[in-house]
Amino acid sequence: MxxxxxxxxxxxxxxxxxxxxxxxxxxxxxxxxxxxxxxxxxxNNSIYDFTLNNIDGKPVKLSEYKGKKLLLVNVASKCGYTPQYEELQKLYETYKGKLTILAFPANNFGGQEPGTSEDIKSFCSENYGVTFPIFEKISVKGVDKHPLYRWLSDKKLNGWNNEEPSWNFCKYFINEKGELVKFFPSKVKPMDKEIIELIEA
Structure with a gap:
């Protein structure tokens, strides 16, 4: 018992x-x-499996960009690299038929993207005339890293790259097949020769 x-x-x-x-x-x-x-x-073994909200809060499937080369950039409004918005817009206008730029505001570095979606949208439009897609603010580093950026920075998911953003305006280049081709640190400018060559290849 x-x-x-x-x-x-x-x-x-x-x-x-x-x-x-x-x-x-x-x-x-x-x-x-x-x-x-x-x-x-x-x-999510392909970048096309992800859906994120754009800056207006509307869901966007990245599969909509199949067949185009993509440049994914984590952006911020109060960074020393913020003027790169100007070159990003120029790059977008120059290669609009081949390339789409996807901007992801993030507040991970120095608290340099503190604003709301409306703040960010107004800043980009009024200061740099940005017309390429901007998405809602996400985290691109740390324990709360968005799944998209986990895919971009984990070689078990993307095939080869483990490098995550080290600061604002890091860049990931995706080819028209949806494959991650290259990671560029912040200091590499949008109109850099290597980026142009990848677009024109």
């Missing part, structure tokens, strides 16, 4: 306190949730 009571007591305690994974120090329930999230991310 005592053994039956002891077994019942243990089962009650187990229900109230989840078992722990000895390797990760994460409760098994949470660990399974984390694995499910990772599994969902791994299903």
């Amino acid at each position: 005592k053994s039956i009571f002891l077994a019942f007591a243990i089962s009650v305690v187990a229900l109230q306190f989840p078992l722990w994974n000895s390797q990760s120090n994460i409760p098994l329930n949470d660990h399974n949730m984390a694995n499910n999230s990772i599994g969902a991310l791994l299903e």
Whole structure:
């Protein structure tokens, strides 16, 4: 009788306190949730699998850009590299038939993108006449990194690259097949010779 009571007591305690994974120090329930999230991310094995809200809050499927070369840039309004918006617009206008620029405002570096979507949209339009697609603010680095940027910076997902943005205005070049081709750090200007060559190739 005592053994039956002891077994019942243990089962009650187990229900109230989840078992722990000895390797990760994460409760098994949470660990399974984390694995499910990772599994969902791994299903996005193509850049065309992602959908993000544009600066107006409307969902945009990146599959809409199939067949075009893409330059993805994490942007900010109060950065020393912010004047690159001017060259990005020039690049977009010059190669509009071949290239689409996708801008992703992010506040990860120095708090240099603190504004709302409306603030960002007005700033880009009034100061640089930006007409290429701008999306809602996301995180491009750290524990809350957006799944798109996890794909861009994890070679298990994109095939070869582990480099994540080191500052504002880093650039990822995607070819017309949806393949990540090149990562460019902030200091590389939009009209750089290597970027032009990739567009014209």
